Amino acid sequence: MHVLVHESVAPVFDPALLVEFLTSEGVTATTGALDDCDGVVAFDHDEALFDVPWVHAITAGYDDYPVERYREAGVTFTNSTGIHGASVGESVAGHCLTFARRLHRYRDRQHDRVWEHEPYDRAFTLRDERACVVGLGTLGQGVAVRLDALGMDVVGVRRTPALVPGVSEVFTPDALAEAVADARFVVLTVPLTEATTGLVDAAVLDAMREDAYLVNVARGEVVEQDALVAALDEGAIAGAALDALDPEPLPEESPLWGFEEVLVTPHCAALTNDYHEAVGALVATNARRIEQGDAPVNRVV
Numbered sequence: 001m002h003v004l005v006h007e008s009v010a011p012v013f014d015p016a017l018l019v020e021f022l023t024s025e026g027v028t029a030t031t032g033a034l035d036d037c038d039g040v041v042a043f044d045h046d047e048a049l050f051d052v053p054w055v056h057a058i059t060a061g062y063d064d065y066p067v068e069r070y071r072e073a074g075v076t077f078t079n080s081t082g083i084h085g086a087s088v089g090e091s092v093a094g095h096c097l098t099f100a101r102r103l104h105r106y107r108d109r110q111h112d113r114v115w116e117h118e119p120y121d122r123a124f125t126l127r128d129e130r131a132c133v134v135g136l137g138t139l140g141q142g143v144a145v146r147l148d149a150l151g152m153d154v155v156g157v158r159r160t161p162a163l164v165p166g167v168s169e170v171f172t173p174d175a176l177a178e179a180v181a182d183a184r185f186v187v188l189t190v191p192l193t194e195a196t197t198g199l200v201d202a203a204v205l206d207a208m209r210e211d212a213y214l215v216n217v218a219r220g221e222v223v224e225q226d227a228l229v230a231a232l233d234e235g236a237i238a239g240a241a242l243d244a245l246d247p248e249p250l251p252e253e254s255p256l257w258g259f260e261e262v263l264v265t266p267h268c269a270a271l272t273n274d275y276h277e278a279v280g281a282l283v284a285t286n287a288r289r290i291e292q293g294d295a296p297v298n299r300v301v
């Protein structure tokens, strides 16, 4: 089994780090040309990947990959769901704490060396506030347990109405407007699918509280961005933390950059200094399983 680490992973980690990790796990791994490899680890699709028997995506989301064409071409395709609960959970907790404790506004003032309190009624605590987490898989559960630990009342939305740790009530997607209505924070952690494209539209934003914040760590297309800008402009919601945008990078002229109560981050909620090890553990497991004729974990097709 020869695994090639594709150059497309470079924006996330140095490909050499994954080669080193896989080698330490006893897997033959290299960077370079795609010739003669049995598997490839990639961040983006590339037409040459159709010639490789197994493609592993270093992301959990695979909306950018031509999954049906992989199926038709007989390519095995696996993803990296399961590794982002702590990183994204902590990023979301950070976003909620930042808005509640007003850290973003103090950092803004620091640029001008201004020592000044926020208005008395602005700061609040997360304790007893409600969060609604839309999508309760790896990301959603990582968010839910952390917000629950901060004393929040966490409810969730998913198609299968099963409870998960940290969540007090689960709504189905048809009750989304009801689920978000009492929440101070609405956190998006769903995959991008036909059903979730434009899920958060003007009606959902309208159903949210005026003092509520939207946190999107899913995909930009899950939110109707024009409706979000309008809701922020009109004060229909209080603000947003946006790690996933449409398009990415967010264009310089986007009005989203300009709101005091909007945090824009460059799709980095999951990034950590050991990301290559988490991906590497999945790749090594699957290299062994495929070699032994077993079904790989996280198989999509």
Ligand code: NDP
Binding pocket: 059, 060, 061, 062, 080, 081, 082, 084, 088, 134, 135, 136, 137, 138, 139, 140, 157, 158, 159, 160, 161, 173, 189, 190, 191, 192, 193, 195, 196, 217, 218, 219, 243, 244, 267, 268, 269, 270, 271
């Ligand atoms: P999982 O597959 O573990 O979880 C997905 C969850 O979404 C499940 O709970 C599923 O539950 C629920 N779900 C699916 N469809 C719907 C729907 N129509 N309405 C409501 N809930 C739904 O995926 P991950 O948690 O690993 O990742 C989720 C997404 O987050 C990825 O696809 C990716 O786009 C994004 N992501 C973003 C990152 C970032 O850096 N910002 C990092 C990693 C992932 P059920 O089946 O019961 O509906």
